[in-house]
Amino acid sequence: MLLLVGVAPPKVTAIRSSQSLALLRARDQCSRALTPAQRLQLDKMQYEDAPHVRLYLHCFWARLQLWQDASGFQAERIIQSFGGERRLNVEQALPAINGCNAKTRSRESGSGSGSVSESQAVVDWCFRAFTCVMATPVGDWYKRHMSDVINGNA
Template identity: 80%
Template sequence: MARRSQIWLLGLYFLLELPLILAIRSSQSLALLRARDQCGRELTAGQRLLLDRMQFEDAPHVRHYLHCFWSRLQLWQDDSGFQAQRIVQSFGGERRLNVEQALPAINGCNAKTRFRGSGSGMGSVVDWCFRAFVCVLATPVGEWYKRHMSDVINGNA
């Protein structure tokens, strides 16, 4: 009888704690999903599927989607690029990312890809965001991002 009570109490504990655990994880995940949905409104089902599979081809719809996504999250600024420190904080800080690796990777990609050519205006900013994002994807930070977004999309984060 005591064992049954212990199991019941343990089950009750997890039942009561589960909403708290989900609430901690869900605010950031919900923000990512909300930005994803808002920025993907005009995408076709096929385009959305490729983006969900982390396939970012060099195409206008991908460039505009990425700029919209990161801007909505307030992790991209048109005058300075990706906000490396805010990205690290938004994605769990030192608990989840190697900060010594992430900050230089993101900042380096911002600098390396900033406005090529003589173009100016929104198109250049959108292109810069795309190039910087693709650059970050080629780093360990990009691998972490792909795994994390897959977890968010699949309801595991």
């Protein structure tokens, strides 16, 4: 009779890139205030227009230093961070990201000069710019890439 007590199978850990680890860290840090259902929704890349989604997206992109409140998404840094020309069509990505920054910024709605309304306007702009990018081929690539990261394949 063979007795196996306290013997655990060896752990197989996927080798993740530093970029993938940064994405996972930002995702975890920015989702701390979310309910499990909200977190699952975001993991499925369902970005409804809701306050928790807007705050999460701003936190996520700002934490990665790929969003600046004064200028929006940092298109060139995003492309470099996500593998550059090896993984992304730069001629398509740059104008898509920069175009969404510009198009959604002009719709900024600030009513007053309080820091709360300015802060909210930036969070709203980030959400609008993100959903704009998601409607482009860059959004399709992002969904595939994030799915790979979340599932341990990147």
